Amino acid sequence: MLILTCPCCGVTGEETEFHAGGEAHLKRFGPGSSEDQFEEYLFMRENPKGVHFERWRHVNGCGKWFHAARNTVTLEVYGTYAAQTHEPPADLRDKITEKVPGWTWREFQ
Amino acid sequence: MSNIVSALNNKAYADGIAEVREIGLQGMITLRGDLASSAVKSAATSVTGVKMPAPGHANSDGQHGICWMSPDELLVLCPYDAVADTLEKMGKSLAKAHALYVDVSDARAVFELSGPHAREVLAKLVPVDLSPAAFTSGMFRRSRMAQIPAAFWLHAPDSFRIVTFRSNAQYAFDLLKVAAQPGSEVGYFKG
Numbered sequence A: 001m002l003i004l005t006c007p008c009c010g011v012t013g014e015e016t017e018f019h020a021g022g023e024a025h026l027k028r029f030g031p032g033s034s035e036d037q038f039e040e041y042l043f044m045r046e047n048p049k050g051v052h053f054e055r056w057r058h059v060n061g062c063g064k065w066f067h068a069a070r071n072t073v074t075l076e077v078y079g080t081y082a083a084q085t086h087e088p089p090a091d092l093r094d095k096i097t098e099k100v101p102g103w104t105w106r107e108f109q
Numbered sequence B: 001m002s003n004i005v006s007a008l009n010n011k012a013y014a015d016g017i018a019e020v021r022e023i024g025l026q027g028m029i030t031l032r033g034d035l036a037s038s039a040v041k042s043a044a045t046s047v048t049g050v051k052m053p054a055p056g057h058a059n060s061d062g063q064h065g066i067c068w069m070s071p072d073e074l075l076v077l078c079p080y081d082a083v084a085d086t087l088e089k090m091g092k093s094l095a096k097a098h099a100l101y102v103d104v105s106d107a108r109a110v111f112e113l114s115g116p117h118a119r120e121v122l123a124k125l126v127p128v129d130l131s132p133a134a135f136t137s138g139m140f141r142r143s144r145m146a147q148i149p150a151a152f153w154l155h156a157p158d159s160f161r162i163v164t165f166r167s168n169a170q171y172a173f174d175l176l177k178v179a180a181q182p183g184s185e186v187g188y189f190k191g
């Protein structure tokens, strides 16, 4: 069971009040992109054992989307942050590094 | 003219450890906009006579009230018969603001759950800490009640008001009734 804090309304609730929305920080490729780029965007996903970044929605609460950083092994939630960003905030990345030195996830570390 | 009734027409259950009652017709207006804007704030406060609630809170007085739903949404409560007038007044306040206000009274159902065991009845159904120290008067919470979305606040001591979608009204009533069945006291919140 995950305990998440919604950065939009400030509520801390358990997993069932939220809904997972898939991998975070996907870059959209549409018309004009190569087939490889489009395939990557549409189908290729991380499946890490450890640090992971996801989109979540506070579906039974304020209804807003946000991002969450968590660990798929320990189920620890490192933090949540706004949906309106292309990358995890630096302070959150530092916090994860303290706990999991040397972590990488896609282009982030 | 048709006879307007609420989802369960004031259905009540009083044989359990807490009383469950559908309160009947209640005016409800969804107001969305920038909650920091004075036009939006005054649109809500001027028609209800209550103060603007802090995030995660509700201020209510009888059938009037304002519930904080999300960073850009309020639920404005007023008597059912006053909805049309209230919308018109809000429209004047919001003439120059980017905002949305719509009557949702007939799309929702409102329940009252009351009695000394009201807290533990609701606590059986929602993933929220309802201990007297954690959930206090004035707080407003949107969450889920078993399998349906629900929002609630303490309208009076030991008395919750619970808002659900109208299509879920029967489910919500049955759920509360089961959670309040005789002999089902938990006693967890007793100091």
Ligand SMILES: [Zn+2]
Binding pocket: A006, A007, A008, A009, A010, A011, A058, A061, A062, A063, A064
């Ligand atoms: Zn939220």
